[in-house]
Amino acid sequence: MEGVDYLAPERNNAQFDVDEMKIVWAGSREAFEVSDRIARLVASDPNFRKDDRTTLGRKELFKNTLRKAAYAWKRIIELRLNEEEAKRLRSFIDQPAFTDLHWGMFVPAIKGQGTDEQQEKWLPLAYKMQIIGCYAQTELGHGSNVQGLETTATFDPQTDEFVIHSPTLTSCKWWPGGLGKISTHGVIYARLITDGKDHGVHGFIVQLRSLDDHLPLPGITVGDIGMKFGNAAYNTMDNGVLRFDHVRIPRNQMLMRVSQVTREGKYVQSNVPRQLVYGTMVFVRQTIVSDASTALSRAVCIATRYSAVRRQFGSHNGSPETQVINYKTQQARLFPLLASAYAFRFVGEWLKWLYMDVTKRLEAKDFSTLPEAHACTAGLKSLTTSATADGIEECRKLCGGHGYLCSSGLPELFAVYVPACTYEGDNIVLLLQVARHLMKTVSQLGSGKMPVGTTAYMGRAEHLMQCRSDVKQAKDWLRPNVVLEAFEARAFRMSVACAKNLTKFSSPEEGFQELSADLVEAAVAHCQLIVVSKFIEKLQQDIPGKGVKQQLEILCSVYALFLLHKHHGDFLSTGCITPTQASLANEQLRSLYSQVRPNAIALVDAFNYTDHYLGSVLGRYDGNVYPKLYEEAWKDPLNDSVVPDGYHEYVRPMLKQQLRNARL
Numbered sequence: 001m002e003g004v005d006y007l008a009p010e011r012n013n014a015q016f017d018v019d020e021m022k023i024v025w026a027g028s029r030e031a032f033e034v035s036d037r038i039a040r041l042v043a044s045d046p047n048f049r050k051d052d053r054t055t056l057g058r059k060e061l062f063k064n065t066l067r068k069a070a071y072a073w074k075r076i077i078e079l080r081l082n083e084e085e086a087k088r089l090r091s092f093i094d095q096p097a098f099t100d101l102h103w104g105m106f107v108p109a110i111k112g113q114g115t116d117e118q119q120e121k122w123l124p125l126a127y128k129m130q131i132i133g134c135y136a137q138t139e140l141g142h143g144s145n146v147q148g149l150e151t152t153a154t155f156d157p158q159t160d161e162f163v164i165h166s167p168t169l170t171s172c173k174w175w176p177g178g179l180g181k182i183s184t185h186g187v188i189y190a191r192l193i194t195d196g197k198d199h200g201v202h203g204f205i206v207q208l209r210s211l212d213d214h215l216p217l218p219g220i221t222v223g224d225i226g227m228k229f230g231n232a233a234y235n236t237m238d239n240g241v242l243r244f245d246h247v248r249i250p251r252n253q254m255l256m257r258v259s260q261v262t263r264e265g266k267y268v269q270s271n272v273p274r275q276l277v278y279g280t281m282v283f284v285r286q287t288i289v290s291d292a293s294t295a296l297s298r299a300v301c302i303a304t305r306y307s308a309v310r311r312q313f314g315s316h317n318g319s320p321e322t323q324v325i326n327y328k329t330q331q332a333r334l335f336p337l338l339a340s341a342y343a344f345r346f347v348g349e350w351l352k353w354l355y356m357d358v359t360k361r362l363e364a365k366d367f368s369t370l371p372e373a374h375a376c377t378a379g380l381k382s383l384t385t386s387a388t389a390d391g392i393e394e395c396r397k398l399c400g401g402h403g404y405l406c407s408s409g410l411p412e413l414f415a416v417y418v419p420a421c422t423y424e425g426d427n428i429v430l431l432l433q434v435a436r437h438l439m440k441t442v443s444q445l446g447s448g449k450m451p452v453g454t455t456a457y458m459g460r461a462e463h464l465m466q467c468r469s470d471v472k473q474a475k476d477w478l479r480p481n482v483v484l485e486a487f488e489a490r491a492f493r494m495s496v497a498c499a500k501n502l503t504k505f506s507s508p509e510e511g512f513q514e515l516s517a518d519l520v521e522a523a524v525a526h527c528q529l530i531v532v533s534k535f536i537e538k539l540q541q542d543i544p545g546k547g548v549k550q551q552l553e554i555l556c557s558v559y560a561l562f563l564l565h566k567h568h569g570d571f572l573s574t575g576c577i578t579p580t581q582a583s584l585a586n587e588q589l590r591s592l593y594s595q596v597r598p599n600a601i602a603l604v605d606a607f608n609y610t611d612h613y614l615g616s617v618l619g620r621y622d623g624n625v626y627p628k629l630y631e632e633a634w635k636d637p638l639n640d641s642v643v644p645d646g647y648h649e650y651v652r653p654m655l656k657q658q659l660r661n662a663r664l
């Protein structure tokens with residue numbers, strides 16, 4: 001029945017103030033108000049309809065994406081939305097588009113690596129969308145190994161220009177979003193060559209297409225790289241291929257904040273680390289962590305609501321069957337994901353702060369926290385995207401057969417999300433960067449240099465190598481210090497074990513290769529510690545609202561104890577806890593699941609997602625799942641006719657043949 005809230009009894013069970021939790025989730029009252037207003041704006045505008053997109057062919061889908069992007073831009077201008085509101089609007093449209101790369105990477109690359117004059121020239125054009133840009137770094141032959149890129153930018157002192165060239169097939173740019181069909185410009189990464197000397201990879205602004213007829217400029221070959229995983233998913237994006245044949249650009253289009261080439265062709269390096277050329281990646285990795293909490297919370301919201309609606313088995317004397325959310329196995333799979341969504345939200349907030357802090361320091365020429373910012377953004381991007389991709393798939397399974405229908409929203413969410421494990425740095429490659437940072441920190445411990453930031457705990461080396469958990473009963477695992485110490489000791493001991501093993505090889509490089517699987521595990525342990533500790537820090541803040549803090553304390557314990565249970569082998573083998581303490585943690589976890597249960601629906605309501613944004617029949621706010629699933633099925637284009645196209649051509653002759661054979 002329309003208008004009935006089938007989940008109302010669940011909502012009535014909540015033991016906390018949902019509206020206050022919405023503020024905590026959004027980050028502030030103001031952020032909540034912006035997000036809520038823009039989400040409703042998008043949901044109520046039929047131009048942003050998205051329920052038909054999985055049935056569209058690639059060309060229609062792409063045109064539909066362009067239409068939405070143009071309409072969104074029109075609304076942004078008409079409503080005079082500010083930067084934050086515009087960003088929210090684009091994200092609620094929920095369809096990857098060239099604009100993501102324009103605003104998310106092209107503009108930040110110019111801001112971060114362009115001189116003041118370059119910013120003054122290019123940013124106003126980009127802000128008004130008079131040019132559209134992409135970020136073209138990856139090539140057919142190299143993505144992870146940025147130093148291996150082959151595109152060249154050779155300075156010609158005769159003409160005061162760079163000649164951009166793709167010397168081999170493998171040097172073609174391959175993957176950049178927005179490049180395939182739309183971008184007029186790109187920040188192109190190429191090896192800078194002056195006077196025959198190779199200075200490594202630098203960024204250049206290159207015009208790719210005419211602003212009049214959109215045709216590629218002379219010397220440029222450009223197109224789309226083809227269909228990707230899934231139906232609609234990331235196929236709304238024109239990931240592109242680009243080949244340069246001696247394309248000339250003025251010298252002042254090299255992004256010259258980090259290093260410069262003078263009129264005479266002299267290469268000058270500013271007094272800043274060369275890694276600042278990688279700054280845009282650090283910025284985007286940081287945003288990807290917050291995006292992970294959004295993607296995971298969407299999947300969890302769908303699976304939680306549906307688990308409360310769905311009933312299987314357990315009917316006695318005609319009573320209703322059991323809601324599947326009441327099965328302990330369902331809870332043990334679902335509630336850690338719910339807790340992870342909150343955990344990633346808070347670590348994302350903290351990472352945003354860290355990024356702003358490092359940016360301020362860089363402006364004051366303080367580069368001391370750059371390695372920490374790189375390690376944290378790389379490690380947390382990796383940890384949160386891998387957990388989210390796995391979590392979305394788990395949510396699909398939690399929804400049984402109906403989770404496999406596109407109308408559940410989960411297949412689309414999975415297909416569009418999984419490349420996050422690869423783009424902005426393959427997750428394993430990034431964890432190896434974290435491991436390098438950890439090995440460096442461990443190796444410096446004896447030198448008297450105190451580790452800082454997220455590795456500060458390593459400063460308590462002696463204690464962490466010796467400590468034994470004092471947990472005696474299950475409820476001891478609710479004490480934040482007990483949990484923190486166990487995670488710190490496990491992470492530290494795993495790093496120290498790797499560092500010791502590295503000394504057994506003839507060179508550190510050989511050791512690093514041989515031990516890379518162990519190093520990745522040590523990096524994961526360190527990153528999990530960061531997430532747990534930032535959740536605990538969040539709880540030390542003043543959190544208003546009836547029962548809100550208590551719910552977050554429960555979720556924090558669920559997150560930590562779930563990890564402890566999942567990785568208990570690490571905790572046991574490093575001697576941080578005993579087998580008895582491991583089973584006490586599991587006992588506590590079971591009890592926490594029972595505490596989450598009555599609040600589960602309210603905890604996902606706190607994400608404040610509109611039905612439009614969720615895009616899921618199973619995750620509907622009102623829980624009216626079955627009639628809507630039935631309705632959706634009839635909307636499928638296959639059901640446009642009773643007898644399908646192809647029946648008379650292929651099936652009927654077959655049937656007739658069978659009939660003739662039978663008569664023989």
Ligand SMILES: CCCCCCCCCCC/C=C/C(=O)SCCNC(=O)CCNC(=O)[C@H](O)C(C)(C)COP(=O)(O)OP(=O)(O)OC[C@H]1O[C@@H](n2cnc3c(N)ncnc32)[C@H](O)[C@@H]1OP(=O)(O)O
Nearest residue numbers: 100104137143144145146147275278282287374423424425
């Ligand atoms: C509003 C927001 C909306 C956002 C919308 C975004 C939508 C997203 C859509 C997706 C778009 C996708 C885009 C892309 O994928 S762009 C391409 C991304 N490519 C990568 O991420 C490549 C990964 N590879 C690398 O980053 C590097 O090559 C790697 C770090 C793996 C190795 O680099 P390199 O060989 O140069 O380095 P070394 O290992 O030798 O290390 C040298 C030292 O430099 C330090 N380092 C490395 N990277 C950084 C960095 N980024 N910042 C600071 N420092 C860095 C490294 O730790 C070494 O330090 P030490 O010498 O002290 O050990």
Ligand SMILES: Cc1cc2nc3c(=O)[nH]c(=O)nc-3n(C[C@H](O)[C@H](O)[C@H](O)COP(=O)(O)OP(=O)(O)OC[C@H]3O[C@@H](n4cnc5c(N)ncnc54)[C@H](O)[C@@H]3O)c2cc1C
Nearest residue numbers: 135136137138142143144175176177419422423424425428
């Ligand atoms: C949807 C999508 C959008 C993208 N958008 C852009 C864009 O806008 N701009 C852009 O420039 N790029 C973009 N990319 C490219 C992306 O950044 C790269 O694909 C990514 O950095 C991974 O690099 P790769 O493809 O070279 O993987 P590879 O490095 O070839 O990885 C292959 C395998 O090798 C392993 N491996 C590689 N090196 C090591 C090592 N040192 N040790 C151990 N294992 C290793 C990896 O773990 C992986 O399992 C996009 C990619 C995707 C999928």
